[in-house]
Amino acid sequence: MSTTWVPVVAEAGFGVDNLPYGVFSPQGQAPRVGVRIGDHVLDLADALGDEVFARPSLNPFLETGRARWSEVRARIRELLTDESHRQVVEPALHPLERVGLHMPFAVADFVDFYASEEHASNLGRMFRPDTEPLLPNWKHLPVGYHGRAGTVVPSGTPIARPCGQRKAPGEESPTFGPSTKLDIEAEVGFVVGTGSRLGQPVPPKDFAEHVFGVCLVNDWSARDIQAWEYVPLGPFLGKSFATSVSPWVVPLEALAAARVATPAQDPEPMDYLTESEPWGLDLQLEVELNGQVVSRPPYAGMYWSPAQMLAHMTVNGASLRTGDLYASGTVSGEAAGTRGSLIELTWNGTEPLQLSGGQPRTFLADGDTVSISATAPAEDGGRIGFGAVTGTIRAAECEPAG
Amino acid sequence: MSTTWVPVVAEAGFGVDNLPYGVFSPQGQAPRVGVRIGDHVLDLADALGDEVFARPSLNPFLETGRARWSEVRARIRELLTDESHRQVVEPALHPLERVGLHMPFAVADFVDFYASEEHASNLGRMFRPDTEPLLPNWKHLPVGYHGRAGTVVPSGTPIARPCGQRKAPGEESPTFGPSTKLDIEAEVGFVVGTGSRLGQPVPPKDFAEHVFGVCLVNDWSARDIQAWEYVPLGPFLGKSFATSVSPWVVPLEALAAARVATPAQDPEPMDYLTESEPWGLDLQLEVELNGQVVSRPPYAGMYWSPAQMLAHMTVNGASLRTGDLYASGTVSGEAAGTRGSLIELTWNGTEPLQLSGGQPRTFLADGDTVSISATAPAEDGGRIGFGAVTGTIRAAECEPAG
Structure with missing residues (x-):
């Protein structure tokens, strides 16, 4: 790890090899763009004198494109490693505990994929027990x-338990009320910086021209609402009540040491999905429920890479916009304790988790707090931190079924 | 119909009972908000002296809320009916043929429903011939x-034929290439003006507080891509290449005479979907393919009303934003020649349409132009026009399957 004059704990994962971007508000000031270094946030508008950072969202900077992203990152590293800049830069550092953290970017379109073979197979086994776990299209696209x-x-945004219609398989007709199967999905999100023109597919090799960085996503899911509504047009209200993202976006440039090949893909992907260089990522996720680790999903095993997802999303000519967010879908591994959703960890509620204090837990209870964090290998053999995406469940406000 | 001093042809549907909003550019000027009157566009920033209209999108005006929408409409009617304003207002009128028309609003989220019982049943019969045409949830939500x-x-935006994966039922494995089943969906769209807070459902009675107006939508669909990709998460690339909207947004206030009850709903909708006043709409659509009318879908027969769709979309606490667009799904009637998609009109390509000149047509050919228009009853017994949403198919640019 390069050394910085800012006090950092190497193991914490926020040294100069990381430098993730977020939007923060120093006391009494409007939200603006900063990068995290150790337990401080560097105010970029102050430190670099560039007004593109004096905004409440990363989007104007994202629009400037890859060459500028690189220049800015190099300049920040220089400011934070060269002791000669200390006197000028130090006033632009704010202790993390004294700032507010906000939504880091304005979301244009949000797409959610389903890229873990384990997750897709597990859900297939639960929801369609009489057929092959994977549907015929899954390994083709x-x-x-x-x-x-x-x-x-x-x-940090509180998550209100959603209300809606649900009908269990044995029931005659649907009922209305608060979801009784509120779940998480531990996912990794990809933030588009540079848009593309309508009619112009983005091949896998152009992934890093368009995608700026990576964040963590919790795609809260009401399984009972989802199971009743989702045919034939897919998930809707079972997902749309809230999706949480982490405050820090780790730039792709910080992830060079995390790049790995995807698992072997069979059948061979079509040309438009073929990668010339690997864009799998060896991220290690961790899911905490009320402070207790309940899962450690490995991102490296995901079947489809983010470059393949981007190529697929645009192969029909769909354009990209700055701020588009696409997420991987639930990250689930093969081993015990590596699944990224409660429906998998408890096998649809039939095998409760035992939380400390002897509390059994199937789906989320009101007051539960979920925190998903991740780290990735750094170039010097250390780790890079993603921070965490957290949320606490609030009781539903709808009337129970009448 | 009230009389205006602007020359209008009563039957054309753009008198002072209509006054739809759009974004136009007078020669050499930046796009701004106007209303259509006859074959003219009234420049609202000029006529009303309000800078909210000197913008390239309706959104800032949409944000001002229902009371202001009403005031502005009343003032425009006064200016256009009272001859004493003529001298001052006339310079703000631009002949329609001399202006450009643009996207009328910036779309926040786009939701597409499936609210025609005929359409959902027809697609069920084609795609799932061995089961009931309607899935069990359809009449509940x-x-x-x-x-x-x-x-x-x-x-007017050209529509490039999308490329993608498709696999016909008899084929061993999928192939890649231009869609061979490019289709239209004739729909009606609802434009949200006033947003809502996260966690706060919007009941049917508040429909007119949030929805500003109505436009026409052509939800272009690649049926072959859609059929292969859509399980289990719904349509994706088969739809995302383009969705066209009409240049004019007809305000709800212009549609008082068009309001009708939905068809009888059985089973009775749940409380949260129950309307206190009817929000079905008696719009008459017309679909032209290369200038020839191929269908006249009646909107009055739609099973779910737009107020019910809005209530459903938010019952889980999902918030609304200014610029949200939600569409009805394909409008299809029972009678011959009233279906709103080619897949229904040609029964999945097995019963070609005969275009004039003896040309058979199943799905869209390169160069085809589709235009969807609509009218609604006006208060004086005449009709209100929606104008049209049009698009011409361009050849695909992908390489054929290798």
């Missing part, structure tokens, strides 16, 4: 769908 | 899903 951009919220 | 907001385009 990264299955995905559009979610609600307007309800993507920053980490 | 308005089925819908999120579409891609970034590829909603204004009327």
Whole structure:
């Protein structure tokens, strides 16, 4: 790890090899763009004298494109490693505990994929027990769908238990009320910086021209609402009440040491999905429920890479916009304790988790707090931190079924 | 019909009872908000001296809320009916043929419903011939899903035939190439003006507080791509390449005479979907293919009303934003020649349409132009016009399957 004159704990993952971007508000000031270094946030408008950072969203900077992203990152590293800049830069550093953190970017479109073979197979086994767990299209294309951009919220936003219709298989007719199967989905999100023109597909090799960075996503899911509504047009209200994202967006440039090949893909992907260089990522996720680790999903095992997802999303000519967010879908591994949703960890509620204090837990209870964090290998053999996306469940406000 | 001093042809549907909003550019000027009167566009920033209209999108005006929408409409009617204003207002009128028309609003989220019983039943019969045409949830809730907001385009935008994966039922494995089943969906769209807070459902009675007006939508669909990709998460690339909207947004206030009850709903809708006043709409659509009318879908027969769709979309606490667009899904009637998609009109290509000149047509050919228009009853017994949403198919640019 390069050394910085800012006090950092190497193991914490926020040294100069990381430098993730977010939107923060120093006391009494409007939100603006900063990068995290150790337990401080560097005010970029102050430190670089560039007004593109004096905004409440990363989007204007994202629009400047890859060459500028690189220049800015190099300049920040220089300011934070060269002791000669200390006197000038130090006043632009704000202790993390004294700032507010906000939504880091304005979401244009939100797409959610389904790229973990384990997750897709597990859900297939639960929901369609009489058929093959994977549907016939799954290994030919990264299955995905559009979610609600307007309800993507920053980490820390309380999550109200949604109300809606649900009908269990044995029931005669649907009932209305608060979801009784409120779940999480531990996911990784990709933030588009540079848009593309309508009619112009983006091949896998152009991934890093368009995608700026990576964040963590919790795609809250009401399984009972989802199970009743989702045929034939897919998930809707079971997902659209809230999707939480982490406050920090780790730039792709910080992830060079995390790049790995995807698992072997069979059948061979079509040409438009073929990668010339690997864009799998060796991120290690961790899911905490009320402070207790309940899962450690490994991102490296995801079947489809983010470059393949991007190529698929645009192969029909769909354009990209600055601020588009696409997420991987639930990250689930093969081993015990590596699944990224409660429906998998408790096998649809039939095998409760035992929380400390002897509390059994199937789906989320009111008051539960979920925190998803991740780290990735750094170039010097250390780790890079993603921080965490957290949320606490609030009781539903609808009337129970009448 | 009230009389205006502007020359209008009563039968054309653009008198002072209509006054739809759009974004236009007078020669050499930047796009701004106007209302259509006869074959003219009234420049609202000029006529009303309000800078909220000197913008390239309706959104800032939409944000001002229902009371202001009403005031502005009343003032425009006064200016256009009272001869004493003529001298001052006339310079703000631009002949329609001399202005450009643009995307009328910036789309926040786009949701597409599936609210025609005929359409859902027809597609069920074609895609799932061995089961009941309607899935069990269909009469309990308005089925819908999120579409891609970034590829909603204004009327007149050329539509490139999308490429993608498809696999016909008899084929061993999927192939890649231009869609061979490019289709239309004739729909009606609802434009949200006033947003809502996260966690706060919008009941049917508040429909007119939030929805500003109505436009026409052509939800272009690649049926072969859609059929292969859509399980289990719904339509994605088969729809996301383009969705066209009409240049004019007809305010709800202009549609008082068009309001009708929905058809009888059985089973009775749940409380949260129950309307206190009817919001069905007696719009008459017309679909032209290369200038020839191929269908006249009646909107009055739609099973779910737009107020019910809005209530459903928010019952889980999902918030609304200014610029949200939700569409009805394909409008199809029972009678011959009233279906709103080619897949229904040609029964999945097995019963070609005969175009004039003896040309058979199943799905869209390159160069085809589709135009969807609509009218609604006006208060004096005449009709209100919606104008049209049009698009011409361009050849695909992908390489054929290798």
